Amino acid sequence: xxxxxxxxxxxxxxxxxxxxxxxxxxxxxxxxxxxxxxxxxxxxxxxxxxxxxxxxxxxxxxxxxxxxxxxxxxxxxxxxxxxxxxxxxxxxxxxxxxxxxxxxxxxxxxxxxxxxxx
Amino acid sequence: xxxxxxxxxxxxxxxxxxxxxxxxxxxxxxxxxxxxxxxxxxxxxxxxxxxxxxxxxxxxxxxxxxxxxxxxxxxxxxxxxxxxxxxxxxxxxxxxxxxxxxxxxxxxxxxxxxxxxxxxxxxxxxxxxxxxxxxxxxxxxxxxxxxxxxxxxxxxxxxxxxxxxxxxxxxxxxxxxxxxxxxxxxxxxxxxxxxxxxxxxxxxxxxxxxxxxxxxxxxxxxxxxxxxxxxxxxxxxxxxxxxxxxxxxxxxxxxxxxxxxxxxxxxxxxxxxxxxxxxxxxxxxxxxxxxxxxxxxxxxxxxxxxxxxxxxxxxxxxxxxxxxxxxxxxxxxxxxxxxxxxxxxxxxxxxxxxxxxxxxxxxxxxxxxxxxxxxxxxxxxxxxxxxxxxxxxxxxxxxxxxxxxxxxxxxxxxxxxxxxxxxxxxxxxxxxxxxxxxxxxxxxxxxxxxxxxxxxxx
Numbered sequence: 001x002x003x004x005x006x007x008x009x010x011x012x013x014x015x016x017x018x019x020x021x022x023x024x025x026x027x028x029x030x031x032x033x034x035x036x037x038x039x040x041x042x043x044x045x046x047x048x049x050x051x052x053x054x055x056x057x058x059x060x061x062x063x064x065x066x067x068x069x070x071x072x073x074x075x076x077x078x079x080x081x082x083x084x085x086x087x088x089x090x091x092x093x094x095x096x097x098x099x100x101x102x103x104x105x106x107x108x109x110x111x112x113x114x115x116x117x118x
Numbered sequence: 119x120x121x122x123x124x125x126x127x128x129x130x131x132x133x134x135x136x137x138x139x140x141x142x143x144x145x146x147x148x149x150x151x152x153x154x155x156x157x158x159x160x161x162x163x164x165x166x167x168x169x170x171x172x173x174x175x176x177x178x179x180x181x182x183x184x185x186x187x188x189x190x191x192x193x194x195x196x197x198x199x200x201x202x203x204x205x206x207x208x209x210x211x212x213x214x215x216x217x218x219x220x221x222x223x224x225x226x227x228x229x230x231x232x233x234x235x236x237x238x239x240x241x242x243x244x245x246x247x248x249x250x251x252x253x254x255x256x257x258x259x260x261x262x263x264x265x266x267x268x269x270x271x272x273x274x275x276x277x278x279x280x281x282x283x284x285x286x287x288x289x290x291x292x293x294x295x296x297x298x299x300x301x302x303x304x305x306x307x308x309x310x311x312x313x314x315x316x317x318x319x320x321x322x323x324x325x326x327x328x329x330x331x332x333x334x335x336x337x338x339x340x341x342x343x344x345x346x347x348x349x350x351x352x353x354x355x356x357x358x359x360x361x362x363x364x365x366x367x368x369x370x371x372x373x374x375x376x377x378x379x380x381x382x383x384x385x386x387x388x389x390x391x392x393x394x395x396x397x398x399x400x401x402x403x404x405x406x407x408x409x410x411x412x413x414x415x416x417x418x419x420x421x422x423x424x425x426x427x428x429x430x431x432x433x434x435x436x437x438x439x440x441x442x443x444x445x446x447x448x449x450x451x452x453x454x455x456x457x458x459x460x461x462x463x464x465x466x467x468x469x470x471x472x473x474x475x476x477x478x479x480x481x482x483x484x485x486x487x488x489x490x491x492x493x494x495x496x497x498x499x500x501x502x503x504x505x506x507x508x509x510x511x512x513x514x515x516x517x518x519x520x521x522x523x524x525x526x527x528x529x530x531x532x533x534x535x536x537x538x539x540x541x542x543x544x545x546x547x548x549x550x551x552x553x554x555x556x557x558x559x560x561x562x563x564x565x566x567x568x569x570x571x572x573x574x575x576x
Contacts, residue, residue: 101376
């Protein structure tokens, strides 16, 4: 069996404490982050500078209509999402949701998140 | 300590800090193996009002490798959930706790047990009750009869389980050992002890009258072993979800992402004494199957080089071994592969050539009755093959065993010409199982009744 660091646990490890990773698009990452209202960002390779948490600039939207406006359901946004920009230059981003982790490579998205954090 | 606060990161996360692992053929049920993983070190019994609990956000696991590859073939997972009976009270209990369902016990903890094996993931039990901490004579009267024993739960054909507070049975003279390698019985020979004019003195058990939290399983041997392979490798791990956000005043903190290992333990003292400070956190994050990278520390343990310096003239043969940079194949076998057959007559706990820190138990070796002359807390080096490093029993003196092994006692296993230094037979921190006030139980879960806060306030 694999260790605990696996981002894609095989079927033999499919305990209820470990879920199969989701595939998230760039759009859903941004929606999830905005809808959840809290996203953490850490940049590890942008001129060596630490980037402040996104939380302060991404307050929860007022009212319950936000999900409908952005085309997501309440179920989509009820769970909080954490985004970790591992390497801003290559655009390597980890998205944590529930017990899943999805790694995406999207320099443009990474750049947008960093801009939003400033 | 065995593995209490043994690495920088985990020392700051006691709820996930594994302290000891035990694995032995159950003396009163020899068709079963008992596996125990302890967490939350050095518990002061009077530590209220928020007494000790397992982490609801921690995934605790006990792993069994039964084919020698250092990877888990069978994993028992434990997830805990705390429930408050009276959230508007600050008290742990509002009256005497007379049972596991007593409404006067405010902060109850329950858990789920899951077995993961090659056939998949199987929930063995849900909503099992932990016992409360042993608060004191007024709050938890008749602790073991009303609270401890009822917290032993049947898992049907999978055996039985217990999770909750127990007395710390691991004994060690911590105050002396980490004071420049001093051993009180030999401190007149310690280079610094000699300078201070110290005389030989009995050991002092630093972990006496302290508690731990234990997860204990008693499992039929047939559920753990593969046909023709009686030796299993055992370790525990604790994992946390990768992300934790302290979201501020208006949002509760939350965790997210897959679980990742933050603590593990197989052989006692491995990470504590063998692995250097700069690698300890890394060691806690990897699997036994990846332990080859740490084999150099086993082959050339720092402590083996320190002993001749700390005790000048006492370890001449060990000093020569160190000077020759002789790799310690004896320690590599004991800690990383198990001892192959043909080295000790009638004994083996070899699991294969994969180097992995696991507690290796040959389940075909019957337990030695405690009343038998053959029984020795020094285990294999004391002539008792049912003890450490063939698994580990609750009373085994693993500190003395490992000190002596590192000091050269086990070198003749691989080099019959090697002459063990005479002092090695006297190397000890001066403690035995009797150094523990609350003695182990004779039946599952074996660890003693936890110390109560009223009688053990400091």
